[in-house]
Amino acid sequence: MPGLLQTFPSYRALLAQRAELEAKIAAARDEEVAHALEQIRNIVDEYDLHDEVQFTRGGRRAKPGPGAPRAPVAAKYRDPDSGATWSGRGKPPAWIAGKDRQQFLVD
Template sequence: MNSKELAKLLEQRNELDQQIEEARSNAKSAAIVEVKKLVALFELTPQDIGLGKRDGVLAPSGRGGPRGPVAPRFRDPESGATWSGRGKAPRWIAGKDRAEFVI
């Protein structure tokens, strides 16, 4: 293959890339119009379609983010200390039957 053939192929690729981008843009615009129609028709909320509000920005729900506080599930009868069951077990419950400490 000589340099002229290569240059011609590269030019064709650039033209195809432009056509692909234009087709993608048109398809995206049509999809957005259709989605807006469906949202209005069914009065959908962000939560209905799997989006939730996090830090003031719409984001996929159920992913990451800090979890809120949890009520304690276990209590040490001697000290009154509690543990939610999350994280590393405290010394007073480690290696013991947790059923004895359930609140």
């Protein structure tokens, strides 16, 4: 069906159009965000909200991905025999694995 393929743009032409459109989208977003921030700054100035509203640079914060380090937490369980503790995160230690955890709770 050579005639059918000739009626549609080529794959590469469509990719080029997509890249051009994505660039236009990014430019339009940047312009609108700049305008919105200008409006916000004007409102902050008009109502003297400098203590209530603070601007920071750097954009959005990225969410930590899977496997990212987590903040340490206090011990939740304690082995009465050895005094070893466990936070409840990760693989349970041998002294608590498969047992009722209520009896090991830290007060």
